[in-house]
Amino acid sequence: MxxxxxxxxxxxxxxxxxxxxxxxxxxxxxxxxxxxxxxxxxxxxxxxxxxxxxxxxxxxxxxxxxxxxxxxxxxxxxxxxxxxxxxxxxxxxxxxxxxxxxxxxxxxxxxxxxxxxxxxxxxxxxxxxxxxxxxxxxxxxxxxxxxxxxxxxxxxxxxxxxxxxxxxxxxxxxxxxxxxxxxxxxxxxxxxxxxxxxxxxxxxxxxxxxxxxxxxxxNANILFTQLDRFMLGETINTAAVSYYVLAQNMMGIINALIISVIQVTIPRLSYFSGNDDDESYIALLKNISRVYFAFLFPASIGMLVVSDITVIIYGGRSFEPAGIVLAVFAIYMISLGTESILSNQIIYVKKKENILVRLIFICGILNVGFNFLLLYLDIFSPATAIFTTAIANYLLVLLEYYYIRKHLKVKYTLFSFGNVKYLLYSLIFLPITYVIRLLDLNTFVLFVVLIVVNIGAYALILFFTKDEVYLLISRKLKEKLLRKTH
Known part of the structure; x- marks a missing residue:
């Protein structure tokens, strides 16, 4: 059952x-x-x-x-x-x-x-x-x-x-x-x-x-973030590794919370796919994706605008160099979340791992090449390492999406307005953050104000546009409240 x-x-x-x-x-x-x-x-x-x-x-x-x-x-x-x-x-x-x-x-x-x-x-x-x-x-x-x-x-x-x-x-x-x-x-x-x-x-x-x-x-990260960490430790020092890992962990905390939606639905998607229930599979895939992007984009852009003060509050002044690293990780997280949907909920569920392996290997080798190029140019650092990794991962997203549309014929549109609009809404964080930073606030107060105001602005946009995800969550909360009162 x-x-x-x-x-x-x-x-x-x-x-x-x-x-x-x-x-x-x-x-x-x-x-x-x-x-x-x-x-x-x-x-x-x-x-x-x-x-x-x-x-x-x-x-x-x-x-x-x-x-x-x-x-x-x-x-x-x-x-x-x-x-x-x-x-x-x-x-x-x-x-x-x-x-x-x-x-x-x-x-x-x-x-x-x-x-x-x-x-x-x-x-x-x-x-x-x-x-x-x-x-x-x-x-x-x-x-x-x-x-x-x-x-x-x-x-x-x-x-x-x-x-x-x-x-x-x-x-x-x-x-x-x-x-x-x-x-x-x-x-x-x-x-x-x-x-x-x-x-x-x-x-x-x-x-x-x-x-x-x-x-x-x-284990694609063996050619991506795991490779970055190892090369930083071997070619620079353990402090450089700590800056990279702190930023990665901060991103991982947020990403793990958001990706709950994907992880929980994999067994159900596999069940539908295994029983040839394509209609239920596509319906669940589209709904879950919309909910996921509604949280992924604001979380990523939000992390970007507070990256410099987040690492100071979290690790202290000695970890200030990790600020720029976290900013790049915020951009990387968008590709990571998107790739997770394409690989785990579509390609893997459809049992096409062999194709997925080839695509990952191609982009992973590209990232290895990027790292050695950075070393050759003497600009290899925690920030540049994750920047080139992000480039390789975005390319992976494009290749996976092309395969899904061209060969698997799955009726799933990644770049639909229903998904991308949440990125457009989240960009409001940039001017809001710029204005707030003009105020003379200490680090912790600035962090709290930026978080509260940006979340509030995003929620208002969803409210006034009568967004489907916002209405869905509101309806679920009202149902729970009614059950408790009765």
Whole structure:
């Protein structure tokens, strides 16, 4: 039986709001306490670890989510598929762990980040228990939300107890690892109680090809932002990595909240597509896209106009150089969100990953070329790195959209006025911000005034234009209020 999509979105949004508020509080404390160099060591180590993590997860999350969504009503198939994915995860996690340990020993044994790399290695083993894709396929967003909130709160308590200065970066990394393990093991126990393992009927070979394809397309950041972070650490310093990652994390916080709409609808879209219900698929795709763009564009432009003061409030004056980096990330976020719709909700759901891999590879190689060109011109920096990455990602969006319209024949118009109008509305933030900045306000007050006034202006535009998304949200809120009063 299908669960309420509105309820799923509610839980997912609640979870991401929590994930929005918590990193703002905790992240700010970590950045200010550890400083740019120390936290940069952890983040550079994480960048190296991520290359091995890609093989450890092996695309199981994305592939498992899609395939489990299609067979979730058949208990026997679910048991067989889950056991097969678990078996593959055990193999890839152990191989990745060995690979990281060898790489760390020969490449960084005499470096300060060596102990952190070894610590991150344990996370590769813990990946065996990462089965959240099963809960998402079954649309158990209530469990995911409650579990995550509790574990994150435990993490926060220990963070404030243990992290007191710039020398505590190892303890900081340890807390990150332990919170991940706790999150994984709780989900594994929950899933294991509902799905029986059946090693007699496992199938591995038939899943390898689609998994390899998913590994490539779902980890495109290895040729994009992950490459940027690694090259910054190798060619500049860990402080440069911290500026890049701070801006990326700030963008990620906002993007994760907005992208809830897309993540929650993937199982339902896969279900419609798998049952050849094209009419329902297109209707849901168009409606969700409209809602998504109504939030994506103002969030991106809003982040752009407050980028310089946001990094100071969040990380302190030492992170002021990250302001321009966040501004570029705000522009990049538009391409990231748009690409997520095209790749995850259309191309991947339609099982055309092989085409997606080619397009990502082309644009990824282009980004690699951009980075080496920046190094050759001696202008490689956190800001220029993400700028060229944004260019490559916008090209990817255009190529994906061309393929969807020309070859898949999906009746979806990305650049319709119904979608683009929210970008036009959001541009009002630019003159508003310019006028407000003429006032003599301190940093925090200026930040609050800019946020409140710009949000208010955007809401008024939606109100006076009688926007569909605005009316939809208003109607939903009124219905909830009426139910509570009765």
């Amino acid at each position: 299908q669960k309420s999509l509105a309820k799923n979105i509610f839980y997912k949004v609640i979870l991401n709001i929590f994930n929005l508020i918590l990193p703002i509080i905790v992240g700010s404390y970590a950045y200010r306490t550890l400083g740019d160099t120390s936290i940069g060591k952890v983040q550079f180590s994480e960048s190296i670890y991520n290359f091995f993590f890609i093989f450890a997860v092996f695309g199981i999350y994305q592939y498992g989510l899609r395939e489990m969504s299609r067979i979730r009503d058949d208990k026997e198939k679910v048991s067989q598929f889950f056991t097969s994915m678990l078996s593959i995860s055990i193999i890839t996690s152990i191989v990745s762990l060995i690979g990281l340990l060898v790489f760390a020993y020969f490449g960084y044994s005499d470096n300060d980040i060596y102990p952190i790399l070894i610590l991150y290695g344990t996370n590769l083993f813990f990946n065996i228990f990462y089965v959240e894709w099963v809960n998402e396929a079954n649309e158990d967003y209530d469990f995911i939300t409650i579990k995550t909130v509790i574990i994150r709160l435990i993490y926060v308590v220990f963070l404030f107890l243990l992290i007191k200065g710039s020398d505590d970066y190892f303890q900081y990394a340890l807390l990150l690892i332990l919170s991940t393990f706790l999150n994984n093991i709780v989900s594994f126990i929950y899933v294991k109680r509902r799905i029986k393992l059946n090693f007699k009927a496992i199938t591995i070979k038939e899943h390898l090809k689609p998994l390899i394809i998913v590994v490539i397309f779902s």
